Amino acid sequence: NAGVTQTPKFQVLKTGQSMTLQCAQDMNHEYMSWYRQDPGMGLRLIHYSVGAGITDQGEVPNGYNVSRSTTEDFPLRLLSAAPSQTSVYFCASSLGGRRTDTQYFGPGTRLTVL
Amino acid sequence: LAKTTQPVSMDSYEGQEVNITCSHNNIATNDYITWYQQFPSQGPRFIIQGYKTKVTNEVASLFIPADRKSSTLSLPRVSLSDTAVYYCLVGGSGNTGKLIFGQGTTLQVKP
Numbered sequence: 001n002a003g004v005t006q007t008p009k010f011q012v013l014k015t016g017q018s019m020t021l022q023c024a025q026d027m028n029h030e031y032m033s034w035y036r037q038d039p040g041m042g043l044r045l046i047h048y049s050v051g052a053g054i055t056d057q058g059e060v061p062n063g064y065n066v067s068r069s070t071t072e073d074f075p076l077r078l079l080s081a082a083p084s085q086t087s088v089y090f091c092a093s094s095l096g097g098r099r100t101d102t103q104y105f106g107p108g109t110r111l112t113v114l
Numbered sequence: 115l116a117k118t119t120q121p122v123s124m125d126s127y128e129g130q131e132v133n134i135t136c137s138h139n140n141i142a143t144n145d146y147i148t149w150y151q152q153f154p155s156q157g158p159r160f161i162i163q164g165y166k167t168k169v170t171n172e173v174a175s176l177f178i179p180a181d182r183k184s185s186t187l188s189l190p191r192v193s194l195s196d197t198a199v200y201y202c203l204v205g206g207s208g209n210t211g212k213l214i215f216g217q218g219t220t221l222q223v224k225p
Contacts, residue, residue: 004157033213042201042217043158059214090157099205099213100146105157 004106023091031097136202
């Protein structure tokens with residue numbers, strides 16, 4: 001199993017550009033989520049999904065869109081990038097999304113918005 | 115949701131035992147306590163989970179007192195490679211949805 005994969009690893013955008021961060025998992029997990037991590041800070045939840053076709057907002061959803069058309073994929077879209085979105089983005093998955101389920105994290109995407 | 119409080123940072127030296135305490139005064143009856151570890155430039159990874167008393171695995175031990183209002187992650191004989199951020203999470207098997215990590219505890223191990 002590849003686990004949780006994320007692409008790209010690094011990305012530089014200009015203010016106003018849009019892009020999609022890709023996340024895929026091959027563990028047949030129902031729950032997937034996106035976090036951002038800013039320097040010296042913990043993880044903040046952006047959006048999450050408890051299954052295909054179901055998504056919901058986390059702590060910091062503004063400026064981001066998600067969809068979940070398949071169990072495997074959970075892309076994160078930045079509609080109009082802003083410098084405040086410069087961060088490291090982590091995708092995670094777990095079997096059921098319960099707090100007792102182990103979260104598996106991807107390697108992260110380091111995004112810089114100029 | 116049970117709120118957790120951890121120290122922001124801790125320093126230690128190689129070979130010492132490190133104990134990181136997490137407070138969770140509002141823990142519910144069916145809540146478990148889970149700890150994650152995050153190395154620089156990597157995503158977090160699961161370390162240990164427990165409900166009460168003591169749990170031990172090849173990486174760490176987790177001590178939970180009878181009132182369960184706090185828990186202590188114990189790392190025996192740390193090395194430089196244990197330098198990481200450690201997160202404490204609380205929640206039950208019935209909770210789904212928002213999984214909030216918080217700021218965590220940054221452990222710096224010095225030679």
